[in-house]
Amino acid sequence: MWLLDTKTGALTNSKGSYAILSHVWSPSGEQTFQEVRALIPIPGLSGASAKIKDCCAFARGHGYSRVWIDTCCIDKTSSAELSEAINSMYLWYSEAVVCIVFLEDVDASQDPRNPHSQFRRSRWWRRGWTLQELIAPRAVLFVSRDWEPLGTKRSLADIIEQITGIDRSVLANDRPLNTISVARRMSWAAGRETTRLEDEAYSLMGLFDIHMPTLYGEGRRAFIRLQEEILRRIPDQIRIVVCHTRRRLAMPRSFGRAFGPLATAPR
Template structure:
């Protein structure tokens, strides 16, 4: 189809929702909001032809791709040089090309991938019924055909630039710089969609400015001479996933963590041969947050994650991809190492989500308060305690106290109903439930508000919301995320407190 459009003498785009009299430049105009610019299949109809004529719903000529180039670039985020065929597609990074499709929609989920085949010059079978597996197959084909690791630079949030403190101060100057650096803690978390491959094009919405750099330039920025044993990236399929080598650096060697915690083992920065024009400073490289865990036969499985960067003032930032400055690259050089890893096939990562719930004994279930939530609540004036009563090992009490309000939430794991006892059928998944009973005490004027809400069966790799609990002018929103950490099972709790005008006051 892409070739068909590419070789056409002229193509007409019939915009059925744009009148002839539309003011094109007006913000919110019918042209700007036309469904044509949201349909995934029309992306190649826009890029491939040399001449595109836009016509209104009454067949009046609106303009051409050339005459409306600046406006179309503003609507779609596609550089005008691409629209005018002055820059070939293979000069644009994979991440940037994916970003073009981030906000375009398709009726069938498979078409999210199939409508991009021409954009990447990929040939693969179209198998309707495979669902999201189509987009994974597309990315696997891209890995085999296009030497561009920007495919791993997808992110839910903008690329973050952080100037790391010295990990090991050795001089008086470095010690002074370390002491003056804003206090920052990093709390890594596995993403719900754990594969290094994105689950859909929308994951690339912040990747427009990302470019891939040549291998020799990559080595130079790392401070390694040309010919150093950092091979060109190659990928091979296996029953255990996609085998490759990644250049990584342990996060634990770079940042400070709260005391008495072992949750950070296995977390790394995956250094990519990519850069972002939105990051200041020449010579930087992008790095993705990832986690390495042991797999069958001692193989290292690499999964996607993110970190919460919490500053001393209580503010936090969620980061999937960050930029390493030349200064940091030089300081971390001795910590870089190549590791042979396996990128598990996405469907295998999520396979357990459809099975019955947590199979570990209830005694292994534990609830932890997200460290960033504790830090941010404290920064907003709440004293927070989270403890398990000694005589009730599967119960927890969260207390958040400020000058004006006291929140208390009691959590308890509730076993599934027993069919033998004549109880009704258990909730979907059949696992234990987590019940939350909340109380809110307003100090002025004095008022008391009780609430009870129940989260249904705990299912693996799931994030879920309780129903919002409203206490007068306050709303408490709770989220739960199941994860596997080491030999145990953790259900992580996130807390968000919202005031009456719906602005997030605390989180």
């Protein structure tokens, strides 16, 4: 995996401890792997975007010399590297020393526990990929738009449970994910949005310990494939998943007789 040096901005393909960023991509775009690599001749991080510079400064200030940011630490021009990254994403988040959740639409002056706080209404809670980015890391630190700490996953577990429906025992790392039913895990994804249709499935692979090829362009077939893989691993629970979804897609008769229709989205 590529890691960004928090002092120089250099990208290195190496192992070791690292912080990891979780955020909502900007509609105007983010700096890519190629763009950040091209900045290496420029001293420090002077040519990097505000988000990358601020993330590196925050991580460096908390003692982390390297950070992983999805927008610039994956060479998305390589389909092989992109597929490997998507299949490894849950592992990478779980192995990070800390996950920094940057909430660009949240003010530090607001108390997250306020029933009408920006924290509760942040777009971050509605994105598909952020589900595994919340669950996988043991240490999660939420920061405001000004990179001021708001609290941790553990300290805010009761609030996060209210927002997401995710069991507090899972958020506190007291209960292994594989002890949670497939239906329950799938319900956490309901109502979340992804920019690419296929990511409705790809963003959930880590939650079920599934690895499969990523094929952008396959549309809702991706979610069917995900369920087929879950069926192979946990066959006794696939019927429950279907009951928790609304949309259906006709499958071959032999498949339907054996297992019933599979859903086309986690809704």
